[in-house]
Amino acid sequence: MTGTELQAFLAAFDALPAGAFTGLANGRKYAVIRQDLAAGKAQKLVAHELGGSDYISLNLYRLASGARLKPCEMPAEAVIRFVLDLKVME
Template sequence: MKTEAVHRLRAWPSGTSEGQARGRRYHVSKSVFARGKSIKLVAHEIGGTDYISLNLYDLSAGPRLFPCEMPMEKVLAFLTDLEKA
């Protein structure tokens, strides 16, 4: 499941757009740094309080996904379900 989540994160367009996951709509902002070796994604639920924040780093040992002050399970579930609204 983690591989699918990383693939979906990489495929998500850069910039800010609307998405949906787990039956909720989000403003999703994706920023790419270091020629694609670092990705930051932040999502705010539209009309709600849910918040997702994570970083992905391409390291020599492979990609590493780091949630920002939330459980990895929450981030993986969000990325797995995320699609364009």
């Protein structure tokens, strides 16, 4: 991931609300939970597609050396695309 891609991903991730919400990504509706852990040094996002089988899970670590994305059993590209496309539903 380039520096520009990382900054776009972090901006999109940081714009998401903490806690549980419903979102729309790639034309599909998801139940999403975003948590801040370890005083904000670690963050977790889990999304389950409503009415479908898609599942997204990632951990994001905010280290002094920079942000580190750790997807859970899926390619980093998949979680990056998901977060960049995710829109919170009212």
